[in-house]
Amino acid sequence: ITDAAVRAAKAVDYEGAGTIEFIADASDGLKADRIWFMEMNTRLQVEHPVTEAVTGVDLVEWQFRVAAGEPMPLKQDEIELNGWAMEARLYAEDPANGFLPSIGRLEHFHLPDGIRVDTGVEEGGEVSQFYDPMIAKLIVHAETREEAADALAEAAGQVQVWPVKTNAAFVMKCLEHPRFVAGDVDTGFIAAEDADLGAEPLSEMGIEDAANRLRQFASPLSGGRTISPWDHLDGAIGFRANAPDHLTQTVRVDGAPHVAQLLDEDDHPMTRLIGLSATRVVAFENGSAFDVSAFARGGSGAGGPASDGALRAPMPGKIVATPARPGDTITKGQPVVVLEAMKMEHALVAPFDGVVGEIGVAVGDQVAADAVLAVVTAA
Structure with missing residues (x-):
């Protein structure tokens, strides 16, 4: 495809930054005769760093030089492709x-x-x-x-x-x-x-790390220290209590209760954490973030919203469609209101079988995050 891209640019005497796209049929393995030209964009695209990585060429710099009337710094046969980039x-x-x-x-x-x-x-x-x-x-x-x-x-x-x-x-x-x-x-x-x-959910090790940190801040051994929001809590901890080696503590992870074992020092490295308060931390693991808080007995916790039939805007946006009408009989998963935000459309659907009650918005309305857009009553 590199050779084909070069020949395509030569065919139209193109000089400057450009991106040529191909479509491939790999159903029987990737083969040279199963790749087709799709289009050329006369600009750099989001993936241009991949080309820069395998060629060692700064394409943005070249773009400026060509625009200023300078010749290409290298000829095609002087450019080598090295390794793999993603x-x-x-x-x-x-x-x-x-x-x-x-x-x-x-x-x-x-x-x-x-x-x-x-x-x-x-x-x-x-x-x-x-x-x-x-x-x-x-x-x-x-x-x-x-x-x-x-x-x-x-x-x-x-x-x-x-x-x-x-x-x-x-x-x-x-x-x-x-x-x-x-x-x-x-x-x-x-x-x-x-x-x-x-x-993946937060691992047991990650839950234990977070519980240990919360326990440390609640312990007299912390010396009365108060946690500052956004404290970085990386590194091993040295928590011990005047109690058996294997204490347990219940914490909430994204609202769901978990029982964690409180570990002695040096059991394993601390999960990457940041502190929100003395009773709440965020644990980072495998690209995900988890809200971990101390468990308050008798409390309802931070569970998900009640299924009351209220359809709320997940973010600010514009109403682009209301496919349902008040009084319509509707099934679970059927779209009621469509919201446009951040160049994407999001359909708010019925949470259960029922009847559409109030629809409080019209096409073209701008709505705030968490605004109630419509209500569905269970059948």
Whole structure:
């Protein structure tokens, strides 16, 4: 495809930055005669760092030089392709919720070291509904495809973003999937393998680490220290209590209760944590973030919203359709209101079989996050 791209550019006497796209039929293995030209874009695209990595060429610099009337710094036969490069787009989105964009303030934002990272946001910045949800690109270069995939999966697992959700864990699972490792991927890969691409829950070790940290802050051994929001809690802890070695403590992980064993010092390294308060921390593991809080006996906890039939806007946006009408009999999963935000449409569907009650919005309305858009009454 490199040779075909060069010949295509020569055919039209093209000089400048451009991206040529191909479509391939790999149903019987990837073969040279099963690849077809699709289109050419007369600009750099999001994936241009992959080309830069395997050629050692700064394409953005070249673009400026050509625009200034300078000749190309190298001839085609002077450019060598070396190794393998892979890039992952880090999106502010929720793969577990249909890849719905996630917006809000980046209270904590840490990207992996040791690889190329291109980003235009920083900690404290705002992910807005008005722009594309891509917040960074992770690019790796290695001698082989396998090494590049391993390095990118490791990098995705080191992403720490809170409270905005990202696709980091999803990217890691894709890269580790046997079909991807074997190169057996196509446009139906995600739909076919969706069940295997979900983020892993916080590990028992991670729960124990977080519980230990919460216990430490609650203990007199902490010397009355108060935790500052966004404290970085990396590193081993040395908690001991005047009690048996294997104490337990109940904590909530994203609202669900878990019983954790409180460990002696040096049992294992601490999961990457940040502190929100003396009773709440965020644990980062394999690209996911988990809200861990002390368990309040008798409390209702931070569970999910009640299934009261109220359909709420998951983010600010514009109403683009109301396919249901008040009084309609409706089945679970049937769209009631369609919201547009961050260049995507999101259908709010009936949570159960029932009857549409009030629809409080009309097409064209701008709505705030968490606004009640419609109500469905159970049949």
